[in-house]
Amino acid sequence: MNTRKLNTLKAIGQSRIDDLHKLQNLGLISATGQFFPAGIHYPPITMYPDDSPESFFEGYTAPEDEGFVVYVHIPYCARRCVFCHYPIVTGAGEDEMAQYVELLGTELKLWKQRLGVDKIKAKSVLIAGGTPSFLNPKTFERFHKIFADNVDMSGCSQVTYDVHPQDLLGQDGRERIKMMADFGSDRVTMGLQSLDDATLSAMNRGHTAAQAQEAIDAMHAGGIDDVCIEFIFGYPEQGFEQWVDTIEKAIATGVQEIQLYRLKIEAYGDDPGPIERLWAKHPERFPSTEESIIQKAAAAALLAEHGYHENLTRVFTRKPSSISHYATDQCCQLLDCIGIGQSAFSSLRDRFSINTPNLSEWFERVSSGRLPLTRGLVRDLDQNTRWHLQLPLKNSRVNKALFKARTGQDAALIFRTQLDALSEHGLLTEDEHQIQLTSLGRFFADEVVTQFHHPEFMPWPQSDYAKGPLSVAQGDLGLSGPVLNAPTVAASCPLRAPDRVWP
Numbered sequence: 475m476n477t478r479k480l481n482t483l484k485a486i487g488q489s490r491i492d493d494l495h496k497l498q499n500l501g502l503i504s505a506t507g508q509f510f511p512a513g514i515h516y517p518p519i520t521m522y523p524d525d526s527p528e529s530f531f532e533g534y535t536a537p538e539d540e541g542f543v544v545y546v547h548i549p550y551c552a553r554r555c556v557f558c559h560y561p562i563v564t565g566a567g568e569d570e571m572a573q574y575v576e577l578l579g580t581e582l583k584l585w586k587q588r589l590g591v592d593k594i595k596a597k598s599v600l601i602a603g604g605t606p607s608f609l610n611p612k613t614f615e616r617f618h619k620i621f622a623d624n625v626d627m628s629g630c631s632q633v634t635y636d637v638h639p640q641d642l643l644g645q646d647g648r649e650r651i652k653m654m655a656d657f658g659s660d661r662v663t664m665g666l667q668s669l670d671d672a673t674l675s676a677m678n679r680g681h682t683a684a685q686a687q688e689a690i691d692a693m694h695a696g697g698i699d700d701v702c703i704e705f706i707f708g709y710p711e712q713g714f715e716q717w718v719d720t721i722e723k724a725i726a727t728g729v730q731e732i733q734l735y736r737l738k739i740e741a742y743g744d745d746p747g748p749i750e751r752l753w754a755k756h757p758e759r760f761p762s763t764e765e766s767i768i769q770k771a772a773a774a775a776l777l778a779e780h781g782y783h784e785n786l787t788r789v790f791t792r793k794p795s796s797i798s799h800y801a802t803d804q805c806c807q808l809l810d811c812i813g814i815g816q817s818a819f820s821s822l823r824d825r826f827s828i829n830t831p832n833l834s835e836w837f838e839r840v841s842s843g844r845l846p847l848t849r850g851l852v853r854d855l856d857q858n859t860r861w862h863l864q865l866p867l868k869n870s871r872v873n874k875a876l877f878k879a880r881t882g883q884d885a886a887l888i889f890r891t892q893l894d895a896l897s898e899h900g901l902l903t904e905d906e907h908q909i910q911l912t913s914l915g916r917f918f919a920d921e922v923v924t925q926f927h928h929p930e931f932m933p934w935p936q937s938d939y940a941k942g943p944l945s946v947a948q949g950d951l952g953l954s955g956p957v958l959n960a961p962t963v964a965a966s967c968p969l970r971a972p973d974r975v976w977p
């Protein structure tokens with residue numbers, strides 16, 4: 475890219491740094507600039523107590539239309555990438571993986587018993603990990619058979635897989651792609667992280683940039699049109715020019731969707747991953763918050779120039795209809811979601827549970843006929859009301875009528891103080907029907923959404939924030955009465971309209 479263009483992109487990034495400093499002074503963003511991913515669950519998942527299937531299901535009834543979003547977790551990977559913060563498993567033998575797949579069938583049966591159904595009706599499906607495409611073709615085929623025996627796919631709107639480029643090459647790759655397409659999938663999410671070979675090697679990714687392109691081409695040739703590719707910014711030694719070059723190359727691949735992740739250093743599970751250890755030893759190798767912000771702003775600007783719109787926060791899509799239905803169903807429409815496999819989570823209306831991240835415990839539990847959920851929470855009225863606001867706000871927008879139908883509350887009344895403060899500082903807008911983030915609010919969506927946390931669930935201590943009009947989380951909402959347990963049925967989703975692009 476020529477110097478003039480690079481400077482223009484840097485200037486765009488610089489204006490976001492000015493915004494960052496302003497929002498730090500207002501008390502919205504912590505002084506350290508650390509980032510906490512919000513908008514997938516509330517309260518934060520790390521704060522859930524131990525739970526058992528018996529107490530988790532008490533008082534739960536299935537949705538009226540009996541449909542569920544279904545998530546399957548396959549924890550196995552060929553290698554551990556340096557940055558990866560998930561509780562993944564490497565070095566497993568073929569027998570272990572084949573047995574895991576059989577036990578996924580047992581777990582589905584346990585769910586069917588709980589729900590009293592012959593088959594689980596799927597609305598949308600995500601098969602993720604870890605790396606589901608790492609299963610060898612025979613085990614992958616067996617997985618599909620087991621899944622189809624237990625899940626009714628007749629009303630399913632989309633099947634998405636998480637895939638790794640290496641698994642899509644050669645004869646085995648072609649077989650896997652055919653199986654996914656034959657199963658009705660037209661969408662995959664492919665982790666690439668970078669298109670710079672030195673960075674890919676430092677990340678221990680096990681593929682080159684050329685192989686990534688080969689894998690994308692193989693997907694398209696195999697009939698899977700919607701390929702979403704994922705990248706990480708804020709990575710050690712990833713300079714601005716190299717990052718911009720990666721985004722330019724990403725655009726040139728011709729994929730439908732590009733996702734940007736800011737590097738999260740703290741592990742998702744209890745054990746520190748390699749990146750946390752690297753940070754402890756060599757913090758100087760990591761870009762500053764400001765440098766990461768410049769990278770993100772430049773990428774967003776470049777993507778917009780090439781027709782990629784941020785239809786879901788931090789996810790840039792050319793054709794809006796190719797967005798993840800799992801994400802819109804689970805995080806925007808808040809539909810009931812069943813998660814199976816090690817560390818998978820289930821989100822059922824007013825409650826949320828997590829399967830054990832310990833693979834041996836998962837094997838033991840499922841083999842003995844017990845659902846493997848070990849932690850969870852039935853939200854109280856305050857928590858449930860905040861959850862209904864935060865997830866759609868972070869990911870797309872809050873539909874006021876839907877909010878009212880699901881919670882019995884008026885969002886504009888109970889969150890008035892927060893809404894006024896955020897809109898006064900240009901972070902959100904509101905009309906009669908909806909509440910949504912502005913482009914500034916969307917850029918700092920994780921931080922804006924934490925404004926709706928109860929003070930006890932703020933990501934960082936109060937002392938990490940400057941004292942300002944946006945530093946005070948709203949305490950108890952003063953609500954009373956039971957948690958509405960209205961069955962969650964899909965409302966029409968504007969995001970799914972084929973040509974809709976959200977501003």
Ligand SMILES: C[S@@+](CC[C@H](N)C(=O)[O-])C[C@H]1O[C@@H](n2cnc3c(N)ncnc32)[C@H](O)[C@@H]1O
Pocket residue numbers: 557558559560603604605636637638639664665666667704705706735736737738739749
């Ligand atoms: C669950 S992983 C599955 C990816 C797939 N196995 C692969 O490697 O191709 C989904 C995505 O999470 C992102 N991710 C993993 N660890 C991360 C971290 N520490 N910070 C930010 N993003 C991360 C990566 O972009 C990755 O592609």
Ligand code: SF4
Pocket residue numbers: 550551552553554555558559560562603604605638665
């Ligand atoms: S990024 Fe993907 S391949 Fe790498 S360790 Fe994580 S889940 Fe496995």
